[in-house]
Amino acid sequence: MPADIILDDSDDGLVTIQGEILKSETTDFKLDSPERRSVDGGERRALVHNVNDGLTVNFEGDYPGGVSIDGDVLRAHSYELHLDSASRRHSPRGKRRALTHDTNDGLTLNIDGDYPGGVTIRGAHLNLKVSVVEGVDIKLPRTAGIGDLLLVQNVDADPLFANPHTLWLCVGPDAVTGSTDAVWVQVPLGDFVLGTE
Structure with a gap:
């Protein structure tokens, strides 16, 4: 397709750029409409090829x-999303990884506890991952983080005589033996209660 720049002489003020690729050998791309400014002064750098050879949107x-x-789907081909506001940090150290596509092909919030204030979820409906086992032996993962919860379902248990589900909490590695394997404790569950709504 041949490249061309078309200047529209109508009142729309339309400029059309035709071609396959638009290349700008500049550091800054500014979108700055005087009619849409809320304040005078200052730059309006929409895209900046920054000094770290990265692309910055809304520079400074x-x-x-x-x-x-805007749109129905936002797709990011990356494995980490950092939310890092300097004004809300209590410490200048460390990363602030909000979402991580982890090495187990799972989604981890606040990986490695990056946010010292923790994660707050209001009005949440949680659905724990279920580990299905057979027989009397409960198999718990050796690798886990302190605070991880695991719901285990024993498919061989008779629900008429025992709850086939057990809940486990990871409390850390074994400090006595020095092993790095996860240590789990069972969280007691109450009696069955039927849902009514």
């Missing part, structure tokens, strides 16, 4: 209204 927060992404 130039746009007071922030950045919005």
Whole structure:
């Protein structure tokens, strides 16, 4: 497709750029409409090829209204999402990885406890991962983090005489033997209660 720049002489102020690739050998790309500014002064750098050879959107927060992404699906081909506000940090050290596509092909929030304040989920409906076992032996994973919960379902148990489900909490590695294997304790469960709504 041949490249061309078309200047529309209508009142729309339309400029059309035709071609396969638009290349700009510049460091900054600015979108700056005087009619849409809420304050005078300052830059409006939409895209910046930064000094770390990275791409920065809304460089140094130039746009007071922030950045919005509209659409039904937002797909990120990466394994970490960092939410890191300097003004909300209690310590300048460490990463702030909010979401991680982990090495077990799972989704981890606050991996390695990056956020000292922890994770708060309000009004949540939680559904624990179920580990299905057969027989009387409970097999718990050797690798786990302190605070991990695991719901185990024994498919051989008779629900008329015993609850086929047990709940386990990881309390850390074995400090007595020095092993790095996870140590689990069972969380007592109450009696069966039928749902009514």
